[in-house]
Amino acid sequence: MIFTIAAKELKTLFASPLAWIILAVLECLLAWFFLGQIDAFLTVQPQLAALANPPGVTELIVTPLFGIAAMIMLMVVPPLSMRLIAEERRNQTMALLLSAPVSITEIILGKFLGLMAFLALFIGLTALMSFSLYSGAMLDLELLAGNILGLVLLAASFAALGLFISSLTSHPIIAAIGTLGAFLGLWVVDISARDPDSLLHYLSLLKHFESFNRGVIATADAAYFILFTVLFLVLAVRRLDRDRL
Amino acid sequence: MTNITVSTSELSRSYGARTAVHDISFELRQGEVLGLLGPNGAGKTTTLQMLAGCLAPGAGRIEICGIDLLERPREAKALLGFLPETPPLYRDLTVDEYLRFAARLHRVPKADIPAALERTKQRCGLADTGKRLIGSLSKGFQQRVGIAQAIVHNPRVVILDEPTVGLDPIQIREIRSLIRELGGKYSVILSTHILPEVESVCDRIQIMDRGQLVFSGDFAELKQAHPEQASLEEVFIHLTQQEEQA
Incomplete structure (x- = not known):
């Protein structure tokens, strides 16, 4: 059921020129x-x-390429996630x-996965671009894998937050x-906080992504993204459930 | 027992301080077409939305073919088809894609989907529109797609909220004959404020006014209960205005 909804989301995305234009512009x-x-x-x-x-x-x-891809992701997710629930309303x-005989959780997860599938396409294209260097240079595949993982986790956090805001x-x-x-x-929250151990620093998405970007796969950073994603998915489920009451 | 498809008891719902539906109980048997009548704002749509599981009731119980809608929503909803006031159509999909999605959502097995689609399109007069985008269809055809969506999974109960609003007279006639046809096989509940529609398609009527049921029964009972009124229209006006004076 989740995949039925996800497939439908992906299909509607590609039925409009928006998805194609976004992919084309980003690739350029x-x-x-x-x-x-x-x-x-x-x-x-x-x-x-x-x-x-x-x-x-x-x-x-x-590494710089993935840094830029993360920045681009920040601007790409809002126009894609905005329609997920707001437009249905x-x-x-x-x-x-x-x-239909589906639960609210299935609806939210379906929509989340639909958007993630699109973002995975974008991440895949970025990874392929990096991989093209393999033909002429020694590529640090572990660093590349770390970057891909970081970008996927970042995309999941963005998609979950975007989905939640769309449900409001x-x-x-x-x-x-x-x-x-x-x-x-969330990106720039650490600029004002001088102390690198402060709470604001810890909340910054930028900081957590940077370690993946450098090739450091720390449990704390991965946990941050996963908790962030789960939190906003749960909030979205609750918000949508409240529509019925 | 098995041929009672919908039963509700003491169903209530309020929005904030305003009570939209108060204490509604009724039963519907298989093969019956039930017309829910009432002036604007009587609570028809709220009642139907609760029956379809889109809105949680404030109090009361709903059973679909003996399955409690609130306790076992998944099984109960699989037996329901619902067309809300505004047909829930995705304009960017084609009719086929949309109906396939609706069928999948209602857990029609993958192998049965092509046959279900073919049958439903045949019934709703959509045979030649499968490849067209829903957004490019006329209002009447969109309404048909809405009905198709509600019956594609062969539900036991079909709920239609004002299915003929905004259609031309020929389309209204076609939709009515479709509803009558559906009534032979499924149980149908439809809401409307067009009285001749009720007279032409419904076996039983329920009249609602300000959230309460003021009449429930078939046409013979209606005549019996209100012998002084000559037509449904007069009974309707009598019942809904009486309340106002009281």
């Missing part, structure tokens, strides 16, 4: 950045050769799901702006 931006990084790498390569323990191509190209199509309103645009605001807030 990422490719441009990727080529820029390669260019920069080639200029500094002679100097790197002189170093005793030089950073590899993965550190110099793939607006078009009064929620009754189809509510009167019946106006997709309000959901999109609210979601973008919340993401940016």
Whole structure:
């Protein structure tokens, strides 16, 4: 049942030009950045050769690429997640799901997985782009895998929060702006906090993603993203359940 | 016992301080078409939404074919088909994609879906529109897709909320004959405020006014209970205005 709903979400996404345009624009931006990084790498390569323990191509190209992909994800999720529930409310199509023999949890998980499938496509394209270096260079596959995992976890957190905010309103645009605001807030929350051990630092998505980006897969960071995702999925279920009462 | 498909007892629901539905009890048998009548704001839609499981009742019980809707929603809802006031259509999908999704949601086994789709489209007069986008269909066809969605999984009970609103006279006639046809096989509950519609399709009528049932029975009982009124219209006005004076 969850997969039926997820498949339908993915189908409606690709039925509108939005999904295609987002994928195309993102690929262009990422490719441009990727080529820029390669260019920069080639200029500094002679100097790197002189170093005793030089950073590899993965550190110099793939890591910044995933850093940018994470930033892009922050801007891509709101226009995709906004429709998930808000639009069903607006078009009064929620009754189809509510009167069908499916639970609210299944509805929310289906919608979440539908969006995740789309984001996974985007992550997959980014990974493929990095993987193309494999033909001509030594690639640190573990670092690449760490980055992919980090980006997937980040995407899951974004999708869950976006889904929750979409469940609060019946106006997709309000959901999109609210979601973008919340993401940016979570992203930059550590700037004002000087003390690296402070709570604000700990809440920052940026900080947790950075360790994955550097290739450090720490349980604490993974747990942060997983708890974050689960929390907002549960909140979304509760919010939707309240519609019936 | 087995041919009672819907039974409710002391169903109530309020929105904040306003009571929308108060103490409604009724039973519906297999093969019956029940018309829920009432002026605007009488609580018809609220009652139907509660029966369909879209709205939790404030108090009372609902049983669908003997299964408690609140305690075992999954099994009860599988026996229900619901067309709300606004048909819940995804405009970006084609009729086939949409009906397939509705069938999957209602747990029709994958192998049976093509046959179910074919049969439903045949019944609802949608045979040639399978590949068209729902958003590009006329209002009448959209309404048919809405009805198709409610019967694609062969439910025991079909709930239709004002199914003929906004249709032209020919479409109204077609939808009515479809409802009569459905009534032969399933139990149908439909709400409306168009009186001739009730007279032409329903076996039994219930009149609601300000959240309460003011009449429940078939046409013979209606005549018997109100011999001084010549038509359904007069009974309806008598019943709903009497309350106002009281």
